[in-house]
Amino acid sequence: MTFLKEVYAVAWGDMRFLRHNFLSILIMSIMSPILYLVAFGYGLRTGSTDIGVSYVAFVIPGIVALSSLSSAFSSTSTRMNVQRLYYKSFDEMMMCPLSLSAIVVGKCMLGLVRGLISCGLLYAIGLCLEPGDLVLSPLFILCVVCSCMVFSLLGMSAALLAKSHQSMGTFSSLIILPMTFLCGTFFSVSSLDPVFQGILYCLPLTHASQCIRAAALPEAIPEFPWISLVVLLAFGVAFFLLNHYLLKTRKV
Amino acid sequence: MMDDDIIIISDLVKKFGEKTAINGLNLRVHRGELFGFLGPNGAGKTTTVRCISTLTNFDSGSVFVDGIDLKKNQTAAKNRMGVIQQQISLDKDLTIRENMISHAMYHLIPKKERDAKIKELSDYFGLEEYLDKPVDSLSGGWKKRAAIVCAMLHEPAVLFLDEPTSGLDINARRLLWDVVKSLHAKGTTVFLTTHYIEEAEALCDRVGIINHGKIIALDEPKKLCENVGNVAVEYMVNGKTSYRYFKTDSEAKEFVSGLSDMTNVLIRATNLEDVFVELTGSSVGSQK
Numbered sequence: 001m002t003f004l005k006e007v008y009a010v011a012w013g014d015m016r017f018l019r020h021n022f023l024s025i026l027i028m029s030i031m032s033p034i035l036y037l038v039a040f041g042y043g044l045r046t047g048s049t050d051i052g053v054s055y056v057a058f059v060i061p062g063i064v065a066l067s068s069l070s071s072a073f074s075s076t077s078t079r080m081n082v083q084r085l086y087y088k089s090f091d092e093m094m095m096c097p098l099s100l101s102a103i104v105v106g107k108c109m110l111g112l113v114r115g116l117i118s119c120g121l122l123y124a125i126g127l128c129l130e131p132g133d134l135v136l137s138p139l140f141i142l143c144v145v146c147s148c149m150v151f152s153l154l155g156m157s158a159a160l161l162a163k164s165h166q167s168m169g170t171f172s173s174l175i176i177l178p179m180t181f182l183c184g185t186f187f188s189v190s191s192l193d194p195v196f197q198g199i200l201y202c203l204p205l206t207h208a209s210q211c212i213r214a215a216a217l218p219e220a221i222p223e224f225p226w227i228s229l230v231v232l233l234a235f236g237v238a239f240f241l242l243n244h245y246l247l248k249t250r251k252v
Numbered sequence: 253m254m255d256d257d258i259i260i261i262s263d264l265v266k267k268f269g270e271k272t273a274i275n276g277l278n279l280r281v282h283r284g285e286l287f288g289f290l291g292p293n294g295a296g297k298t299t300t301v302r303c304i305s306t307l308t309n310f311d312s313g314s315v316f317v318d319g320i321d322l323k324k325n326q327t328a329a330k331n332r333m334g335v336i337q338q339q340i341s342l343d344k345d346l347t348i349r350e351n352m353i354s355h356a357m358y359h360l361i362p363k364k365e366r367d368a369k370i371k372e373l374s375d376y377f378g379l380e381e382y383l384d385k386p387v388d389s390l391s392g393g394w395k396k397r398a399a400i401v402c403a404m405l406h407e408p409a410v411l412f413l414d415e416p417t418s419g420l421d422i423n424a425r426r427l428l429w430d431v432v433k434s435l436h437a438k439g440t441t442v443f444l445t446t447h448y449i450e451e452a453e454a455l456c457d458r459v460g461i462i463n464h465g466k467i468i469a470l471d472e473p474k475k476l477c478e479n480v481g482n483v484a485v486e487y488m489v490n491g492k493t494s495y496r497y498f499k500t501d502s503e504a505k506e507f508v509s510g511l512s513d514m515t516n517v518l519i520r521a522t523n524l525e526d527v528f529v530e531l532t533g534s535s536v537g538s539q540k
Binding site: 002005006008009010012013016017020021079082083087088089091092093094095096097098099249250 | 309326327330339343344345351353355402
């Protein structure tokens, strides 16, 4: 019970921040996924896919996965980076009697909530565009929640490791941007060379894309990739432990 | 362990790579006193506060805060401390009230108690009209006051103020001195780090002077001056200002009468800066 109270205490300020900036955050969250949808879904129009659904129905879950990455990662990393390096308010929190686990989980709530808003809005549009193929199920929601949480934890790791705002930009350019386009969001990873596939399966977004797509298109993809979900959760645990370690050893 | 010592630091060592920031520091701060921690830039003042406030892990030694061993029970020790950092560390995306609520929530203070405490302390520090304003709409001095309220919400036994008046204009500085005095008058132990000599002289019951990570003098300001000599003589030798210290006025005057060049000679009371110069051979603020 105390743990949950601590998580709430840590997340409270970030939720107030979200409330103060709700409209701009909403617009920013949905803008790039819609642009991707228009550009890749309708602009390129590649007809039907090898799993028997239209390309738009195929690409929407991929863009949902991509949104979970970009929204969750950027919300957590940007706010924490500012709080840690510029406001110094992160230090204030570290001096308070909160458990490190509660700090890690609490600081990821902003990314989780913003990721869910972004993914939810995009998927609502997707359900209107492709009502025949796309499905909203508890498994889909679970996959999106896991994906947002994993990328929010990754955002926290990036913010804790960053020595400056510049190094955050470098991390985004070298890690996040390539993941955005390559990890099975706009195309099937299975269509690539096996060596390249092996590299992409080392990245969490590949597993998030596979899980979210399979949960969104249960008729086209009858076998849910449970291993990918386990791998995605393992990434989450690894990022959680890394954040905990960085805070415990004060390597921040 | 003496019950009237609220902070006990023994053989504290902190290194950053090859550089030793704190070099076997030993210090005891009495309960209820206003303790001044004085030293030049880079002497180890802020690092000491960061070690005590758990922001930085130390390499060896021990720190007890209100009888609690920092290495054994950080959570309990954190509950006994309030810290105001050198740089204003409020969340600028939130209002003053939201910052205060956040701090109270970090200490798991129940809502009713929290609201009453915020009202009481904001009234006391004259912050009530600023509560719902963004942080950046306040001047530096008022932001410091808000930071003090945040640090006081959980009623800490000891309050750390790390260079609280750094960067403030003289009026804001004097206002903050009044705040510090009033906290002390209420019985709060205050640990004040500063490199402003006049601040330490005006406020502190006792002063510890730190240099190269070690305490080099520790006593009441008046006694530290007495040890050097109550009367200082400033005079010029070959275009350079020199200093001599004497126990009495008559000794100082006798020394001055023997000087070949009587121009630019000043006889005055010894201050803490003189103590520092005498002990270290350099002036406060000159080191890095």
